[in-house]
Amino acid sequence: MEYKFREIEKKWQEHWNATKAYKVSNPSTGSGQAPLKPKFYVLDMFPYPSGAGLHVGHPLGYIASDIYSRFKRLKGFNVLHPMGYDAFGLPAEQYAIEHGVHPAVSTEQNIANFRRQLDNIGFCYDWDREVRTCEPGYYKWTQWIFLQLFNSFYNRVTNKAEKIDGLIAAFEKEGNAIHPIPNSQFQITSFTADEWKAFDEKTQQDILMQYRLAYCGYGEVNWCEALGTVLANDEVVNGVSERGGHPVVKKKLRQWYLRITEYADRLLEGLERIEFSESMKEMQSNWIGKSSGAEITFDIKKPPLTPPEGENRPASELHRQTARASTYGLLKELSKELKQSPTEEENMLWQYLRSHKTGHHIRRQHIIDQYIVDFVCLDRRVTIEVDGGYHNNEEQRKYDEARTAFLNELGFEEMRFANEEVKQNTDAVVEKIIQKLNSKPSVRQVSSPGGDLEGASLTVYTTRPDTIFGVDFMVIAPELDLVDQIKSAAQTAAVDEYIAYVKSRSERERQAEKKITGVFTGAYAVNPFDGREIPIWISEYVLAGYGTGAIMAVPCGDERDFKFAKHFNIPISNIIGKYFNGEEANATKDAILENSGFLDGTPMREAAEIVINKLEELEIGKRKVNYKMRDAAFSRQRYWGEPFPIVWKNGIAYPLSEDQLPLTLPNVESYSPGPDGEGPLANIPDWINQFEGLQVPSFGGDLGEVRGAALETNTMPGYAGSSWYFLRYMDPHNDQTFCDRSVSDYWNQVDIYIGGTEHAVGHLLYSRMWTKALYDLGHIGFDEPFKKLVNQGMIQGSSRFVYRVVFTKGDINNDAPLFISFNLISKFLNKQLTVEETNELFQIIRERAEDYADWTSVKNKVDFLITPLHVDVNIVDGNVLDIEAFRKWRNGEFANARFINYYTLSDLDSEKPEGIYLCGSEVEKMSKSKFNTVNPDDLVTKYGADTFRMYEMFLGPVEISKPWDTKGIEGVHRFLKKLWRLFYLPAEASAKEGDEGKAIWTNEKATDAELKVLHKTIKKIEDDTERFSFNTGVSTFMIAVNELSDLKCHKKEILEQLLILLTPYAPHVSEELWSKLGNGGSILDAAFPKFEAKYVTESTKDYPVAINGKTRTELTLDLSITQAEVEQIVLNNEVVLKWLEGKQPKKIIYVKNKMINVVI
């Protein structure tokens, strides 16, 4: 009897379908048997049903999970293994725009095709649990969960999501003292209970919106005016739309967001409790991007009031506000010197004034315009002079007077003390100073934003506060408002020009730019510790959205800062001594600090802590933990997605109530966008206004009528439905709740989740957040959705190329394109052709060119190009092109093609055996456009589902990416045929029996050798399957069948057990032979064979005997043998004696059950 896989597979698929063999019961609704079994949840990543259909890469993970599910079922688990569709999405909408087919229709068709292809492969999904995110019965609960998020806030005190009612109650009781507003930029920062109660509804709701887990805000999107739509980042190329090449600009649109940032720490912490691959965990933690450091506020020094206009100004003008820029460099050095060598009195006074001791921040030897004052409190506009000896002559007095007048003009009040006074009455002097300081208003309080620069400050975030003394410049994001405020007159033009340049660039270009660009603002920040003045630059590499939008640059310790400094000739100071070589930055943390003021001699690792403490003490900075992750944008201006259950009135968002769900998508006639960047739903007034006069719950729970209520016209993004689908599978038909708590308590977490790395940060992070929120709110009992994640590798395509000659000057034989074989191309490129061969090649090519007559020299050879073209891999055998098929390909586009190859250097149509066309090849992504897709349907038709399943697994480890090569599939198919022959004689050998081959299995007792093969196989299959090593599993089956064939074993006792082992991998043939052997019931529920060590234990072992680690011979020894006995035997061994050459071995190493090594 033949192995008729087509009949067998069809028969059993129908049978399993009819008997509902894959139906899985929940404990409450089940037959009563289910709850007795332990549960196991195996999940495949939610597929989007694309129109392109499956290629061989797609089922890889599905086959792996199918094998694992069936394996667990045989091992006695109640296995949940569902499948469904992430059916909302952009491609269907795009298809609708282009072809006018409703997304629901095309999606339905795609699903049908997808399902047919899946069924072909024989998966064990419980299709009664299928879900589709686009069905109202499903998205009702997506909307419901959205409302849970909308009606919740993140309580930072309890560190979990809680109902917003609790927050409102807290506001009424104590204002927002305990729950400060998460968004520090919001116009209201703190309020009392009374203030809260006094706010009108709009204000209250605006405040609450700042807390909700799902909230509405404004965000920048890629807006394409020509298309009237918002584009994804990858739809924008070089600042224009990918489709059509229309300009794309940044536009602020109202958007919904999920406050995932509140979960940043828990998302990080959770990674430690789940089994994801290291690279996956790392991608997630990189995305979250937690860093700790400090926020430091630098005062900004006033820029020159007038631009420098040359150096030769009359001396009389020297006392005016001039020449400052030109003397600045000099003064800076002087200021430094004065600081380092203070007079005795200055130093005495400084000890009382420093470090905020007066309650005010005092600087010494500070430059104001072109003057250096001894001490200054910039905030209170007071300067303090200690009269030095050289201040006493006439000329000096005039200078001092002018200076006092000038400082007064700038708003400074000058205090002067004689040296004696300071020396003898220090306390009184200090007291006077403090009184004066306290009596003056703070500049910061009186200065209006955007006005006077004095008091303006710059806050940076740094992860390396220990390098504070190495700051040589600042870089701030060009789009910060501060830039306008601080730019100097001289730099205004340059700054504005640069900002215009930055605005013209897309986010992508800006970030991808390798070139160093930037402009000096003309302003300086002041290092709070040493008063050093630090130039402030703007550059596109600093993004406004991260940290404070400003960095302090430490060129000796940061490569990027170093390059920037070099590029713009900014002097670099070295605070890490020998660690910095002047050639490149060194980001070490091991250095002992130098040139670092009070930190000199401190190891860097300790310095950060000291600096942070100091900053906090001086109230000019604070410890800060920062995250790279932003809140997740949760709305799309599209049609094909879940509508938001939100109505707007007077700018207030009112949630629909639960009994108004699902809010269904209306049918639309056009998928084009609505006005003002709104989605297509904005075009349907009937739908938008359906809740006119809606009764909505307002604050105390009273119902209030909302007139003029208009529905939200955005829809939810793709990840809305996929963030919680694993829960719906547990209880897919429940119309009371999204998933009954008792059911989710039973099925609990997904035990094994299989899918590609492309979802590393999107889907996997969002669903983890949703799970945590649902957990916080008490809807489920676990806070991580996926216990273990297995990444499947990509199956890449192996593309084939033909090389066409294309003439730049025209081809006289354009209908008969010329193709050059790959062997000829490569020899030509590698200069391996002889002169004659080269000439012959060009002769052939040139004959075809239109102006051949003009071609008199070889120089003209550049007038043609050799263009590689993708050719369908299915008409190439290995690298050999099927020329006949190629002529028919693409409706005969190449019907008259001519081919030349190296061996013939002429038309391939010659009869020579070398007359074949060789294609080039390359491994690329599998894609229809590259003609390198292989359709699983074709392979299943040719070899059967069992062969296909096993071959996909045999290719290599599931998690490794590898190119597809159909060639090896024969080997797996042969294996199944060989297995079949353990049960049946081949048809020709049993011709007498007619078509039905002769069954040859027997009921004889199995021999020890046969049992050994079986149990060895049981052990290995069990281990390999458990650890997802399916490729070695398949090998093990091959070895077992080879060995049983050699033993001529046809014993039922053995074969039956083997079939059970094989069931997860090749269910159809296993079930067929199982039933042929006369077994009742399905093999799907057979008991997994029990491994018994007694059949495989051996009393002897063939030991490798190595001399100095190199194996030289083998010895069969008893396992119970002792070291002394081994030495005895080894030393008498002929081979060993030969190697010893009469010497004594130094040592003989004997590792039981492993090996023997003789050391000479």
Added chain:
RNA sequence: GCCCCGGUGGUGGAAUUGGUAGACACGCAGGACUUAAAAUCCUGUGACCCGCAACGGUCGUAACGGUUCAACUCCGUUCCGGGGCACCA
């Protein structure tokens, strides 16, 4: 640039804990069966050397170095490939 993962015959890959490198399969070569082909079966197949052969030897897991009785496996340096982040402070 930084971080992670990987590199083994002509090919996919195996070697699970440091213990016989190359299991299993493809491909290739030779043979059997056949009028022939397909199918099936058998033999060989990392490279090199010696040799009639048996037997044997040398090298070999990207490169170099180290630890060890013993290294694909551990450590260091370098090169190459893939992925992630990308002037992210």
